[in-house]
Amino acid sequence: MSDKDIYSDLQQLGQQAELPASPEEAVLEKVPNPQAGTDYMVRFVAPEFTSLCPITGQPDFAHLVIDYVPIDSLVESKSLKLFLGSFRNHGAFHEDCTVSIGKRLVELLDPKWLRIGGYWYPRGGIPIDVFYQTGPAPEGVWIPDQGVPGYRGRG
Template structure:
């Protein structure tokens, strides 16, 4: 009996499809405060780099802004650019953290990815950044 799924693959794109250039910011008027901003979406998806099967997650982006806030429509487009990118779950969460920290330069940021179960195992990834002088 042959494995009919052995050669089955879906289109998988590389990291170059992650569009951080789409991100836009809004000036934050209270840089002296330590206000926590939190965005939550259950629509994040990327794909397994080996099979092309979808990895869906609830994503929480929590940060203390310094001088900029991320504009939400641009954040949605940025996150959607991961849709067909072949990337490990752990790498996706760290890449999002790196891109947003570089773009916003917050005092603190935490990205939490809660991925749907695969084989009965759920994955929760937490990546953090804290500005040294914060």
């Protein structure tokens, strides 16, 4: 199967694509893993993730780190970018945003392993960090630390 064939069903890559109005409307796409049968880790970092407080409507900001070990499929990165951007006008608590993103990726990809760290910036003086993981990390795969230090404020 050629690269052109495995990418032919993508609706967003290489096309004009509007930011979805909500995470429910966002279309996450996947492509076949060209290294299926080899265990390796993929990392996406979204240092400027934004959502809204569901009560006040005030903006919330987070640094997200998504790590996964694929089996048969990879998430297509433009669709992931648009999916994450769809939270910009979405009201949800930090915990809901972080875990929902992780679960949606697991549903799409059925990876060997996935974790997401949501490092939320303080509101009301309290930072909230949220972590979701599908199980123990697979043996034999290099899983580096997410590299995000705990919030120290002015230290």
